[in-house]
Amino acid sequence: MKSHVVFTALAMIGCVVALGACSPKPGADDVAASEASESAAMSITAAEAASQAVAEAMTSVDATGYVGKWTGPEGTSLTVTPAGSDYEVVITNLDGPRTFTGTLQGDGIHITRDGAPLVIHKGDGEATGMKWLADKHDCLVVAANEGFCKD
Known part of the structure; x- marks a missing residue:
């Protein structure tokens, strides 16, 4: 019919x-x-x-400020770029850049690094646990003692 x-x-x-x-x-x-x-x-x-x-x-x-380039000490950085419904997360440390696929959930951008789940979330310099970033206000925290800031 x-x-x-x-x-x-x-x-x-x-x-x-x-x-x-x-x-x-x-x-x-x-x-x-x-x-x-x-x-x-x-x-x-x-x-x-x-x-x-x-x-x-x-x-x-x-x-809310997740997208963009965030800097850390000694030339380290984190870059978040929209990729469809996900996000491309590039973390550059002293060993070089690594790329991850992240998904946004209520508490931040979720990635898996070396088999461990991580949540990249908003915070300030003190929340990063890094003395080089302690006076910053607009930051993303990846893990304990690992963070990146815009200001």
């Missing part, structure tokens, strides 16, 4: 496009096609609304 409704709707669209107008005989199939079109339009609207909600959530995450 649904395929018949879809076929009828497509035939009507094709008729309008090809001839500029058609005058099919009204009937039950026309009503069903109209209802199917309205249902499809509502589904698209719901999908668009869900997509917009995700985009707004991602924007609010960016606004």
